[in-house]
Amino acid sequence: MSKPKIVCVVGARPNFMKIAPIMAQLKKPECKFEPYLVHTGQHYDAEMKHSFFDQLGIPEPDVDLGVGSGSHAVQTAEVMKRFEPVLDGQKPAAILVVGDVNSTIACALVAVKKDIPVIHVEAGLRSYDRKMPEEINRVLTDQISDLLFITERHARDNLAREGIATDGVHFVGNVMIDTLLNHVKRAVPVAETLAAVENKEQFLSDSGFALLTMHRPSNVDNQETLERLLNVVRETSERVPVIFPIHPRTASMIDQFSLAGLLDTPRICRLGPLGYLDLLGAMSKARLVLTDSGGIQEETTALGVPCVTLRENTERPITVTEGTNTIVGTDVDKIRSAVSEVLSNGGKGGCVPEYWDGRAAERIVAVLEEKF
Ligand code: UD1
Numbered sequence: 001m002s003k004p005k006i007v008c009v010v011g012a013r014p015n016f017m018k019i020a021p022i023m024a025q026l027k028k029p030e031c032k033f034e035p036y037l038v039h040t041g042q043h044y045d046a047e048m049k050h051s052f053f054d055q056l057g058i059p060e061p062d063v064d065l066g067v068g069s070g071s072h073a074v075q076t077a078e079v080m081k082r083f084e085p086v087l088d089g090q091k092p093a094a095i096l097v098v099g100d101v102n103s104t105i106a107c108a109l110v111a112v113k114k115d116i117p118v119i120h121v122e123a124g125l126r127s128y129d130r131k132m133p134e135e136i137n138r139v140l141t142d143q144i145s146d147l148l149f150i151t152e153r154h155a156r157d158n159l160a161r162e163g164i165a166t167d168g169v170h171f172v173g174n175v176m177i178d179t180l181l182n183h184v185k186r187a188v189p190v191a192e193t194l195a196a197v198e199n200k201e202q203f204l205s206d207s208g209f210a211l212l213t214m215h216r217p218s219n220v221d222n223q224e225t226l227e228r229l230l231n232v233v234r235e236t237s238e239r240v241p242v243i244f245p246i247h248p249r250t251a252s253m254i255d256q257f258s259l260a261g262l263l264d265t266p267r268i269c270r271l272g273p274l275g276y277l278d279l280l281g282a283m284s285k286a287r288l289v290l291t292d293s294g295g296i297q298e299e300t301t302a303l304g305v306p307c308v309t310l311r312e313n314t315e316r317p318i319t320v321t322e323g324t325n326t327i328v329g330t331d332v333d334k335i336r337s338a339v340s341e342v343l344s345n346g347g348k349g350g351c352v353p354e355y356w357d358g359r360a361a362e363r364i365v366a367v368l369e370e371k372f
Helices: 013-026 050-056 072-090 102-113 133-143 155-161 175-186 223-237 248-256 276-285 294-303 332-345 360-371
Strands: 005-010 034-039 094-098 118-123 147-150 169-171 210-213 242-245 268-271 288-291 307-309 325-327
Touching (some): 005 072, 013 034, 013 050, 034 072, 094 102, 118 133, 147 360, 175 294, 175 360, 210 223, 223 268, 223 332, 242 276, 276 294, 294 325
Parallel strands (some): 005 034, 005 094, 094 118, 147 169, 210 288, 307 325
């Protein structure tokens, strides 16, 4: 008899490290399910996709919907249109979506209207900032999900506040940290990542380097904000050299606002988007990470590396209450003082949250085997 199918969905870069350990569990011969992997194609550049599949050992997607970029409405609608026939063909027992990108809500919405159960991994996180596209995706996906897997206990309260029945909610830990723990030993040394960089020695010296990532529309789509942030990055680089892998959205905004000159110093190393193992290598050795990413706030907490978050809020508060994360927004004085704190005292320290132990995917599949 054939096994019941679970259609798993990925679309954008942060989805790849979340799906990897789940696919690995679902692919085990003793697993009662058969996974079918759909890539929506929201991210399509080689650096934004292929290197992740290879490095994380994710099987080639069974289908790539090739939606590409577009406005939120166009991108979401395209995913929905192209995902529906997949469900009609595969007739899965459930679909599994991760995180909070446009592909997450688009596929969840198609499935729920077809009466196919929706499983949401990384449910219940809330920034309470509805200007973030991801917050809308989180709230709506959770409302239409049947099984909700949470990464930190207090996510359950967020869900309860929105009237979501608690019997579908399971605290399992963090699949992104499963991937981190599985791969940290294979991380690419920074010296290798910077092999082709001319003045690489200063980044490799004992005084260390800062790692910067930035791509949120609220930080990079507004000229005044982006300019302010890049100015403070340049100032920081005089104290500690900065490695800056640049997301395509950020690269195009820097270009559009003619701000590249601000990064024109040997103290800032500009790179294209890095593969997972290169980023992990740099992150784990950084003296300081400056970021507006959600995942990197969690990864730095798991690694015990100081993180200064260039956002006004976080949907991952445990990285602040228990981890190494400090939220500073885009206020120049706050950024300066958080950076100084790390450079002079090594930052606030922290501990690894409960169940961020590399076994979240195993717990998820155990719940699925019991429920379906
Ligand atoms: C998306 C997610 C965000 C996540 C981020 C990680 C949503 C709403 N946002 O944002 O949560 O943190 O991915 O990267 O889903 N582009 C390329 N090549 C690609 C993909 C994108 O050049 O492979 C460029 C395009 O110009 C595109 C822009 O980047 O318009 C933004 O891409 P998009 O997928 O719309 O959103 P992200 O900003 O990447």
